[in-house]
Amino acid sequence: MPKTAIYPGTFDPITRGHEDIIIRATKLFDRVIVAVAANPKKQPLFALQERLDLAKAVLESCPNVEVLGFDDLLTNFAKAQDAQVILRGLRAVSDFESELQMACMNRHLAPQLETFFLAPSEQYHFLSSSLVREVASYDGDMSEFVDPLVAKALKLKKV
Numbered sequence: 108m109p110k111t112a113i114y115p116g117t118f119d120p121i122t123r124g125h126e127d128i129i130i131r132a133t134k135l136f137d138r139v140i141v142a143v144a145a146n147p148k149k150q151p152l153f154a155l156q157e158r159l160d161l162a163k164a165v166l167e168s169c170p171n172v173e174v175l176g177f178d179d180l181l182t183n184f185a186k187a188q189d190a191q192v193i194l195r196g197l198r199a200v201s202d203f204e205s206e207l208q209m210a211c212m213n214r215h216l217a218p219q220l221e222t223f224f225l226a227p228s229e230q231y232h233f234l235s236s237s238l239v240r241e242v243a244s245y246d247g248d249m250s251e252f253v254d255p256l257v258a259k260a261l262k263l264k265k266v
């Protein structure tokens with residue numbers, strides 16, 4: 108049976124760290140769904156449609172990757188997509204507690220779904236969308252951290 112993994116996140120915006128996890132996942136699963144959460148409570152810098160468009164453009168050359176938006180309970184969305192696996196990236200110890208809590212809650216809600224954690228390449232361990240937004244707001248060099256399309260979109264966001 109083909110295996111589908113769903114990689115949920117806010118992707119505000121998609122970074123090289125996210126890309127690293129997605130590329131690793133494409134080697135392990137038949138289908139990888141990048142699930143961009145609407146997440147209005149986080150008051151994202153980029154609107155859902157902008158985050159979707161950026162992720163789609165950045166991941167255009169990855170053949171078994173789909174980018175979809177969602178505004179539902181993750182376990183419901185994963186079931187609707189016939190996913191067997193929820194994928195999350197683990198950077199530092201600081202990610203661990205909340206990620207474990209979320210994995211346990213998701214298992215409680217949907218026991219048939221397994222959460223997999225992947226670690227990115229070391230150069231991305233410190234990278235987060237929030238840091239990228241912060242550095243970009245002061246015109247810092249973004250080229251190592253995000254795709255050129257994302258760097259351009261960040262520049263345009265700055266008033």
Ligand code: ADP
Nearest residue numbers: 115116117118124125195196197227231234235
């Ligand atoms: P969320 O709001 O769900 O945390 P993010 O877009 O910040 O959404 O992150 C989505 C997933 O990607 C999370 O599992 C997060 O730990 C992971 N992630 C974020 N940045 C990186 C990175 N640099 N390397 C590896 N994983 C990352």
